[in-house]
Amino acid sequence: MTARTTAEKLAELRVKTEQARDPGSERARARRDAAGHTPPRERIAELLDAGSFVEMGQLAKAPGSPDNPFGDGVVTGRGTIDGRPVVVYAHDNTVFGGSVGEGFGKKVCAIMDFALKVGCPIVGINDSGGARVQDAVTSLAYYSEISKRQYPASGYIPQISIMLGKCAGGAVYAPVTTDFVVAVKDQAYMFVTGPDVIKQVTGEDISMEDLGSALQQAKNGNVNHVAVSEHDAFMYVRNLLSYLPSSAAEKAPRINPGLEPAPTGSDLELDSIIPDSDNAAYDMHDVLIRMFDDGEFIETSGQFAPNIITGFARVDGESVGVVANQPLHLSGSLDIDASEKATRFMLLCDAYSIPIVYVVDTPGYLPGVQQEKLGIIHRGAKMGYAVAASSVPKVTFVVRKAYGGAYAVMGSKNLGGDLNFAWPTARIAVMGAEGAVDLLQRRQIEEAGPEEGPKLRKQLIDMYNEFIATPYSAAERGYIDAVIEPSQTRLVLRGALAQLRDKVRNEPPRKHPIAPL
Numbered sequence: 001m002t003a004r005t006t007a008e009k010l011a012e013l014r015v016k017t018e019q020a021r022d023p024g025s026e027r028a029r030a031r032r033d034a035a036g037h038t039p040p041r042e043r044i045a046e047l048l049d050a051g052s053f054v055e056m057g058q059l060a061k062a063p064g065s066p067d068n069p070f071g072d073g074v075v076t077g078r079g080t081i082d083g084r085p086v087v088v089y090a091h092d093n094t095v096f097g098g099s100v101g102e103g104f105g106k107k108v109c110a111i112m113d114f115a116l117k118v119g120c121p122i123v124g125i126n127d128s129g130g131a132r133v134q135d136a137v138t139s140l141a142y143y144s145e146i147s148k149r150q151y152p153a154s155g156y157i158p159q160i161s162i163m164l165g166k167c168a169g170g171a172v173y174a175p176v177t178t179d180f181v182v183a184v185k186d187q188a189y190m191f192v193t194g195p196d197v198i199k200q201v202t203g204e205d206i207s208m209e210d211l212g213s214a215l216q217q218a219k220n221g222n223v224n225h226v227a228v229s230e231h232d233a234f235m236y237v238r239n240l241l242s243y244l245p246s247s248a249a250e251k252a253p254r255i256n257p258g259l260e261p262a263p264t265g266s267d268l269e270l271d272s273i274i275p276d277s278d279n280a281a282y283d284m285h286d287v288l289i290r291m292f293d294d295g296e297f298i299e300t301s302g303q304f305a306p307n308i309i310t311g312f313a314r315v316d317g318e319s320v321g322v323v324a325n326q327p328l329h330l331s332g333s334l335d336i337d338a339s340e341k342a343t344r345f346m347l348l349c350d351a352y353s354i355p356i357v358y359v360v361d362t363p364g365y366l367p368g369v370q371q372e373k374l375g376i377i378h379r380g381a382k383m384g385y386a387v388a389a390s391s392v393p394k395v396t397f398v399v400r401k402a403y404g405g406a407y408a409v410m411g412s413k414n415l416g417g418d419l420n421f422a423w424p425t426a427r428i429a430v431m432g433a434e435g436a437v438d439l440l441q442r443r444q445i446e447e448a449g450p451e452e453g454p455k456l457r458k459q460l461i462d463m464y465n466e467f468i469a470t471p472y473s474a475a476e477r478g479y480i481d482a483v484i485e486p487s488q489t490r491l492v493l494r495g496a497l498a499q500l501r502d503k504v505r506n507e508p509p510r511k512h513p514i515a516p517l
């Protein structure tokens, strides 16, 4: 064979690179274009800083046939978001349906190893049918290899999944093992097995929409955020990453510190935000946007357990995680879903050294047969575990009700809150006035007769609210550090977190604690 010239070798490289650019079959690409979906490299380009993407493994192929397409169903590489390094992969649905084969698996494992080495986030853009059926055990082996790497990555480098297509099997299990899952409405579908397999196995008829739409999966907690378009998903993830450190060895970036150092008109509005009536609802978001820098709050898992709000904001430029009750849903009570949502969020904040701010207005854990049957005892207990387990600075504001066990797990000082404040509108007690009076003074009320009984009950309720369920009995005992005017909240929080910046907690020597049942 004659030696080829340098020019010929360069030409060969150009041909291969061109073939690798969009390597799916014409039919598969036409199907993608007709669905209005974008190719993986365009998706990556939109997510990352312009021109920052450097591809790794572009010429990888599945073994077996020289005709196998380049890339093997996934595009992998590195780039930057807001100038900070990230590793990224995007499934190529036009090659074996974006399923995981040997070349694919090796590429994803290689960039995961790379991210672990340099300590930077991994963002996965998912559009895949899961394990490659024709590859049998090889694809299962590589899914396991990927999962194995998710473990050391967990809590060390942020892992984020963006769902942009119909994803099944491992292509949903791997994403839910990451820190955040973002799915696009009317485009992303997630299920362990699709409608056809379900029909075959159980005989149940269900549409793709009802089974696995982004909205459906957001309601059960599989998805943290539903985006309205691919672009929206990428912008959400860029924003989300700005609240997180590149790795647990670093701090999240401090952005625009020093904003509004004196009370503002928006602060003053907090003084009239709590309704006079105990049972009137209000939107906790209206409180939150007045507590943090620039009125910005990025919510996570908004559609799952909306009775508790979780998300990120900034205080004097520093990232904080927020856990707040939402009186608009279930009166802000804690049910199983709320407990699991808040638990996961607190442990995530703790892993990335992000302080936690609690904003409390909850009548307690949700009573009910269904909740008990589903195990609220052990599932609800997780929340207390997470508060105690989190060693990051924790600052709590009780704005209205803090009743029963929910008082304890919403960042109480007794369970590990570092600095705890209450508004004068706070009611801190074992239970609400009605319940307490009916439990303790039932006989007295009955003896007063049908005329006087209800009047006496009302008097006792008023007395309980006036003298017992107040922030002052907690302040007297040191469980509340100060009762503050609501309009002071933003600046008090700023001062509290500045004081707690160097907080350290020494852990006892052990391998790891064990979460409640």
Ligand SMILES: CC(=O)SCCNC(=O)CCNC(=O)[C@H](O)C(C)(C)COP(=O)(O)OP(=O)(O)OC[C@H]1O[C@@H](n2cnc3c(N)ncnc32)[C@H](O)[C@@H]1OP(=O)(O)O
Binding pocket: 028, 096, 097, 098, 099, 128, 129, 130, 131, 132, 133, 134, 140, 143, 166, 167, 168, 169, 170, 171, 192, 193, 194
């Ligand atoms: C550990 C695990 O992951 S186990 C789970 C294994 N995966 C599965 O059971 C899912 C199998 N796939 C499916 O159910 C469907 O393909 C869906 C729901 C994901 C997508 O459905 P549709 O959008 O209708 O796409 P369609 O079924 O036509 O698939 C598109 C192409 O991808 C291929 N493909 C999809 N999934 C896979 C897969 N897992 N392995 C290999 N090829 C696949 C299809 O054969 C098809 O190829 P073609 O273009 O040569 O015809």
